[in-house]
Amino acid sequence: MKRRVIKQGHNTLTITLPSKWVQRYGIQPGSEIDVSEQEKSLLVSTDGGSNVSRTTIDISNLNKSIAIWRFISSAYRAGYDEIMITGIEPGHKKLYTPFTYNTLNYMKSESDIEVMSPIETISACVNRLVGVDIIEQKGNYCLVKDLSETSYKEFDSALRRIFLLLKTESENIANGLDGNKEDLKAIHIIDTNLDRFEDFCLRVLNKKGYEIYRKTPTIYSSILILEMVGDEFKKIARHILDMEEKHSKAIKTLFKVQNDQLDRIYKLFYKFNKNLAQEIYEEDEKGTKLIKELFNELKTDEAKELVHHFKKVGIYILSLTELRIDLEL
Secondary structure, eight states: OOOOOEEETTTEEEOOOOHHHHHHTTOOTTOOOEEEEETTEEEEEOSOTTOOOEEEEEOTTOOSHHHHHHHHHHHHHHTOSEEEEEOOOOOOOOOOOTTSSOHHHHHOOOSSOOOSOHHHHHHHHHHHSTTEEEEEEETTEEEEEEOSOOOHHHHHHHHHHHHHHHHHHHHHHHHHHTTOHHHHHTHHHHHHHHHHHHHHHHHHHHHHOOSSGGGHHHHHHHHHHHHHHHHHHHHHHHHHHHOOSOOOHHHHHHHHHHHHHHHHHHHHHHSOOHHHHHHHHHHHHHHHHHHHHHHHHOOSHHHHHHHHHHHHHHHHHHHHHHHHHHHHO
C-alpha cells in the first residue's frame, strides 16, 4: 500500500498507519510500536492484539514416527506460535523400554514393531525444540505453544554453537580413526543438540528475518548446509564403527584435510578474509585429488562409502564458502 509523507514542524516527517491494522491490534494514541530499519524498508510491529500465528497438523494418516516428527519440526521451523496437533491415535506398542512395566517385551526382537506411540513421538519431538512446550493434551489432540521470546542475540549464540558442535563432532571422528570408538558413539547425541540449535535458528529467521533482511535466504541456506555437514559426520561415525579393518594413513590424511577446511570456514564465517576464502578453494583441489587417488586403492564397499561421505563434506564446505561470500557483498 502507498502512504503519503506528511511534514510536521521543521524536521519531522510522518505517515499514517492503516486503519484495519490499528483496529486489529488495538493501537491507541500513546501506544508504543516497534520500528526497525531493514535497508530500504521499515518494519512496523506491535506486541499488542492477537498477533499469534497458528497452524493445525492432522496426523491421523501418518503411521510412521519419522513422518509425525518431520511435520512438527517443519511447523516449528516455520515460526508458528501455536501448533495444534489433531488425529492422535492410541498406538499399538509391542516394544517397551527397560524403564516401563513390561521389561520382557523390551527383550524380544520382532519385525514391524511400533517402538513409540504417536503421543510419545510428539513429546520426544517437542522436548527437543527450543522455547516451546505442550500446554494442553486431551483426547486425540494436543496444543504446542511458544513460551519464550526470540531475539537476534539468541540467534547469534545458537549459530555459533552449531559451528562449535560440528568441530566437536570432527574431533571425535579424528579420535575414532585412531581407535577410540567411544567418542564415535557420542556423535549421535552431539548431533541431536546440533539439530536443536539449527531448528531454532531457522525458526528465528522465519519469524523475524536476518538482521540484514535481504540476506535472510542466504543465511537460511547456510544453516541448512551446516545441518547436512552434521548429518555426514554422523554417517562417517557409523561407518567407522562398522568397519573391522584398520584405517589407512591415507584415510586419516583425507579426514585431516576436511577437518582443516571446517576450521577455515568457521574462521571465514566470523571474520571474512579474501585470502582465506581463496585458501579454501585451493585446499579443496588437494582434497579432491586425494579422494580420486584413494578411491581406486580401496578394496571394500564400506571403505568407499566412507570416502564418499568425506567428499560430500568437502562439497558442503565449498557451498558454505560461496554463501559466505554472498553475505559479504
